[in-house]
Amino acid sequence: QIELIVEDNGPGIRREYRSRIFDPFFTTKSTGTGLGLAQVHKIVRDHNGEVNLNTEEGRGTSLTIRLPA
Secondary structure: OEEEEEOOOOOOOOHHHHHHOOOOOOOOOOOOOOOOOHHHHHHHHHHOOOOEEEOOOOOOEEEEEOOOO
């Protein structure tokens, strides 16, 4: 298995948005399409992988991608 972890130390993702972050066209930004994480999620799942989100408001977010080797 291959694992990739992407982390930041930003504000985290608000609780009310967490269930929607992989939805196409969902964004909280004034610009952009809201397709980035939706595409990542689809590509990883199409390759029998998984994407996990760990976030805490005020402390940041990490996204873990696991793909079969």
